[in-house]
Amino acid sequence: MALIDLSKREVHCKIVYYGPGRCGKTTNLLYIYNSMNSNAKGKLLTIETKGDRTLFFDLLPLNLGKINGFDIRIQLYTVPGQAIYEATRKLVLKGVDGLVFVADSLRVRRNKNIESLNDLITNLKEYNLDIESLPVVLQYNKRDLADSPIPTLTIEELEEDLNSRLNVQTFQAAATKGIGVFETLKDISKKTVRYVATKHLLNPNKQMEKAL
Amino acid sequence: MADLVLTGPALEKARSQINEALIEAGVHTVLLIDQAGNVVASCGKNRKDLDLTSLAALAAANFGATSQMAKLIGEDDFSLLFHKGKRDSIHFAKVGNELILVTIFGDEVSLGLVRLRVAELTGSIEKIFGQGN
Numbered sequence: 001m002a003l004i005d006l007s008k009r010e011v012h013c014k015i016v017y018y019g020p021g022r023c024g025k026t027t028n029l030l031y032i033y034n035s036m037n038s039n040a041k042g043k044l045l046t047i048e049t050k051g052d053r054t055l056f057f058d059l060l061p062l063n064l065g066k067i068n069g070f071d072i073r074i075q076l077y078t079v080p081g082q083a084i085y086e087a088t089r090k091l092v093l094k095g096v097d098g099l100v101f102v103a104d105s106l107r108v109r110r111n112k113n114i115e116s117l118n119d120l121i122t123n124l125k126e127y128n129l130d131i132e133s134l135p136v137v138l139q140y141n142k143r144d145l146a147d148s149p150i151p152t153l154t155i156e157e158l159e160e161d162l163n164s165r166l167n168v169q170t171f172q173a174a175a176t177k178g179i180g181v182f183e184t185l186k187d188i189s190k191k192t193v194r195y196v197a198t199k200h201l202l203n204p205n206k207q208m209e210k211a212l
Numbered sequence: 213m214a215d216l217v218l219t220g221p222a223l224e225k226a227r228s229q230i231n232e233a234l235i236e237a238g239v240h241t242v243l244l245i246d247q248a249g250n251v252v253a254s255c256g257k258n259r260k261d262l263d264l265t266s267l268a269a270l271a272a273a274n275f276g277a278t279s280q281m282a283k284l285i286g287e288d289d290f291s292l293l294f295h296k297g298k299r300d301s302i303h304f305a306k307v308g309n310e311l312i313l314v315t316i317f318g319d320e321v322s323l324g325l326v327r328l329r330v331a332e333l334t335g336s337i338e339k340i341f342g343q344g345n
């Protein structure tokens with residue numbers, strides 16, 4: 001659920017990075033945090049277990065500048081990917097406006113990717129949201145491993161497993177090196193802001209238009 | 213969950229009610245947040261060291277987690293959500309279906325007073341923003 005503050009002329013949107021455990025969601029946020037200007041980013045909040053696994057969520061607030069005189073604030077969240085954190089994953093999804101599904105290119109994670117996407121669809125349904133009507137992009141992460149001896153999935157396989165039904169924009173990434181991270185972020189931010197704006201800005205009956 | 217569109221007058225009204233009921237009673241910070249973790253309004257001492265964005269995200273998550281725990285043990289909801297610190301304490305209350313009122317206060321204010329004032333406030337704030345708005 002976006003929050004639109006007409007008095008401060010701010011729009012707040014929530015973008016969630018979803019995907020199986022260890023696919024690289026937190027790595028995406030860390031890379032964004034480390035490369036952004038300090039006036040455009042807020043504090044990075046991470047809630048993790050003793051290791052580096054996300055226990056509840058990570059949060060990175062970003063300030064994307066102005067559109068139509070409105071300040072665009074984006075909150076990036078990651079979910080905990082491990083299967084046991086089902087309940088917390090669902091909580092983080094509450095009020096989501098846009099989604100990045102991060103898939104793991106490691107061949108051993110093939111089923112985990114598919115299970116996680118199904119889990120996302122089920123959780124969205126419980127909030128009466130349909131994955132096909134929300135802004136979603138797919139990120140195929142760990143592409144750097146494709147050139148290594150470690151068995152990885154081909155893009156064709158990933159497409160078939162995850163994108164045959166969704167048919168959304170995809171990005172190849174190596175989040176540890178930052179490859180594809182900002183491409184993914186830019187595209188999902190643009191889609192999310194457009195999605196929220198069409199609901200409020202462009203609809204003449206809505207309050208946001210009246211205030212312009 | 214519908215998007216929340218806030219207008220100046222509605223926010224103004226909510227802020228003045230929060231100020232009257234809680235800030236004037238000695239509470240130092242009150243946050244009105246939505247369940248996605250956004251700050252709708254903040255009142256009271258604007259402590260520069262207080263990271264409101266993180267606080268709102270954690271409060272929303274904590275509130276959500278506690279409601280889920282209630283359901284798991286067969287309760288609808290817990291009637292008192294409160295964390296007591298050495299100096300400051302924090303109290304949570306649901307406002308309608310979408311909002312949460314977070315009250316942070318020192319030991320010079322009693323929990324009983326906070327609970328009473330918050331109970332009165334939640335109804336009137338709910339009216340200001342309207343159901344599902």
Ligand SMILES: Nc1nc2c(ncn2[C@@H]2O[C@H](COP(=O)(O)OP(=O)(O)OP(=O)(O)O)[C@@H](O)[C@H]2O)c(=O)[nH]1
Nearest residue numbers: 021022023024025026027054080081142174175176
């Ligand atoms: N080779 C390679 N390793 C990566 C890449 N992205 C992430 N990793 C590694 O994968 C491991 C898990 O990354 P995280 O970002 O913590 O994974 P996560 O998705 O947040 O995992 P959970 O919090 O458990 O859901 C770390 O050791 C990362 O360094 C990548 O593009 N290539």
Ligand SMILES: [Mg+2]
Nearest residue numbers: 025026053054
């Ligand atoms: Mg993580």
